[in-house]
Amino acid sequence: MKKVLIFHTAIGLGHKSMAENIAAQLKEAGLEVKLADIGSVQRGRFEHIVVAVHKFINLYLPFVWAWLYFWGHYIIYPFRTIIAGFNCAAAKKLISEYNPDLIISTQTTGSAVVAYLKSKRIYKNLFGIAFSDYHLHPYWLYKEADFYLANIIEQKQEMVKKGIAPEKIFVCGMSLKARAVFDGAQVKQKLGISSAEKVILVGSGSLGTGFNEGLITRLLTLPGVKVVVLCGKNEDYKKYLEQKFRGQNILALGFYQPMAELYSIADIFYSKPGGLTTAEALQYGLTMVVTHTLPGQEDQNLKYLLNKNLVEKVSQDILAQARDLLAKQKPAIYSQSLEEIVNPKTSAKAAVLKILS
Secondary structure, eight states: OOEEEEEEOOSSHHHHHHHHHHHHHHHHTTOEEEEEEHHHHTOSHHHHHHHHHHHHHHHHOHHHHHHIIIIIHHHHGGGHHHHHHTTOHHHHHHHHHHOOSEEEESSHHHHHHHHHHHHTTSSOSEEEEEOOSSSOOGGGOOTTOSEEEESSHHHHHHHHHTTOOGGGEEEOOOOOOOOOOOOHHHHHHHHTOOTTOEEEEEEOTTTTOOOOHHHHHHHTTSTTEEEEEEOTTOHHHHHHHHHHTTTSSEEEESSOSOHHHHHHHOSEEEEOOOHHHHHHHHHTTOEEEEOOOOTTHHHHHHHHHHHTTOSEEOOSSHHHHHHHHHHSOOOOSOOHHHHHHHSOSSOHHHHHHHHHO
């Protein structure tokens, strides 16, 4: 049985969920798959500092992250695999013990480690990189990679212009779980939502930061609407909302699984345009309204999604926009661009099986 090792990170849930979804597909195909959080594998003082700094910048200095994303990375770019080589002993040990036929990385930290080990011929088998956004960043690309699992055709086109052989690039859309079917009435009953109420989801990623409280306040004035706020890991904000809006038609939730239950009952989803979150919402035919972005990758995601008419941007007249969207039926799978993301012709499973054959 062929063995596949998938590296991810867990700072946000997107890269981890992408790894889990790819793993599920490969297990269905009869492959042995091992998932590993590169942050946990390489755990140490340096890794702890990097994670803490990353979280601090995203929370309090997003403009710094934007600069790093668009310009600052050029400083580190030539040295990234060399830097990875200083902290790769644990990953090297894991790879040696598991002896995978193929490694896939869903985030550049793991990619740098594997690229270093390949460059030194310590790891000699296949190495692939999976994306989870709707644009291309040069930091994701490594000459040591044998193949790429891209999300959209535009990524492949840009990579080919950069000199990457087209046969190394597979356009696989977003690797998603199969769409589940839920009884909406039962889900509403479980959550204490009236069957007659419309449901508006409001989210802000797994960390539960960056909420627009003015948006929530306005949405709560809509009659016959339950506003469900997804606070993720931010339990303090969940408690704050429960106290501030006590007695109003709001339901504050912490980290909720399965999200598909909420997608199945929602009429509108207000959130930021994370790659995987957006694809999941679109998979369920959910109207998504973008409230804000994490400067950098999500700005680029939003440009693509708006250009393809896959999402809407929040209007200054929040209530008029919400009323208009609530009056409409959920859209069906309505465009070629959407099909390419949620129902691609080539899946990650098919691409990997072809590579291993």
